[in-house]
Amino acid sequence: QQQVKQSPQSLIVQKGGISIINCAYENTAFDYFPWYQQFPGKGPALLIAIRPDVSEKKEGRFTISFNKSAKQFSLHIMDSQPGDSATYFCAASGTYKYIFGTGTRLKVLA
Amino acid sequence: NAGVTQTPKFQVLKTGQSMTLQCAQDMNHEYMSWYRQDPGMGLRLIHYSVGAGITDQGEVPNGYNVSRSTTEDFPLRLLSAAPSQTSVYFCASSYERGRGTEAFFGQGTRLTVV
Numbered sequence: 001q002q003q004v005k006q007s008p009q010s011l012i013v014q015k016g017g018i019s020i021i022n023c024a025y026e027n028t029a030f031d032y033f034p035w036y037q038q039f040p041g042k043g044p045a046l047l048i049a050i051r052p053d054v055s056e057k058k059e060g061r062f063t064i065s066f067n068k069s070a071k072q073f074s075l076h077i078m079d080s081q082p083g084d085s086a087t088y089f090c091a092a093s094g095t096y097k098y099i100f101g102t103g104t105r106l107k108v109l110a
Numbered sequence: 111n112a113g114v115t116q117t118p119k120f121q122v123l124k125t126g127q128s129m130t131l132q133c134a135q136d137m138n139h140e141y142m143s144w145y146r147q148d149p150g151m152g153l154r155l156i157h158y159s160v161g162a163g164i165t166d167q168g169e170v171p172n173g174y175n176v177s178r179s180t181t182e183d184f185p186l187r188l189l190s191a192a193p194s195q196t197s198v199y200f201c202a203s204s205y206e207r208g209r210g211t212e213a214f215f216g217q218g219t220r221l222t223v224v
Contacts, residue, residue, distance in 0.1 A: 030210065044215050045215065091213075092210075098143070098153075098210070098213055100152045101152055103150075
């Protein structure tokens with residue numbers, strides 16, 4: 001069964017700190033690895049995504065690190081802010097399907 | 111540009127009742143899907159469609175039916191609601207088929223079955 005394992009389930013970080021969320025996948029046919037951010041009462045929205053031909057992608061304070069051989073990828077949020085408090089989902093996507101991780105609830109303390 | 115629109119936003123059903131959750135997108139996306147979100151379970155795929163007239167089952171299809179008569183619309187039908195179907199339901203759409211790409215989500219429908 002295709003799975004994406006995400007950890008931790010919840011994370012508390014001080015303002016200005018680094019938040020790190022990890023994911024591991026099984027199916028090597030996946031070719032798109034996005035991270036989605038979800039605020040309460042809203043649908044998930046794309047935050048940042050990477051394809052397996054690169055090992056890192058950075059957009060502002062958000063960075064994806066991708067390790068193809070280990071089948072792992074992670075989200076790093078630098079200088080975390082209270083406004084980053086949300087649920088984060090990793091996903092792996094290939095032909096026609098998205099497989100999501102179970103989510104990480106991030107709380108950034110002011 | 112409205113994106114993905116889901117209706118209703120909230121719904122309470124009695125066990126055994128049926129209903130249809132509506133989903134419409136105006137981005138001409140080929141791929142549409144339905145997920146349910148439960149605490150600690152992430153987003154689980156119910157059904158998906160790769161184009162008008164084509165649907166397939168996801169991870170948790172039991173108790174749900176879908177159809178795709180147009181590119182824009184992808185309704186989800188609950189045939190006989192059960193308390194286990196209490197959840198938040200999200201519809202999503204994306205453009206490219208055969209290759210992963212960004213999924214656009216609706217705002218969700220919070221369903222309670224009593």
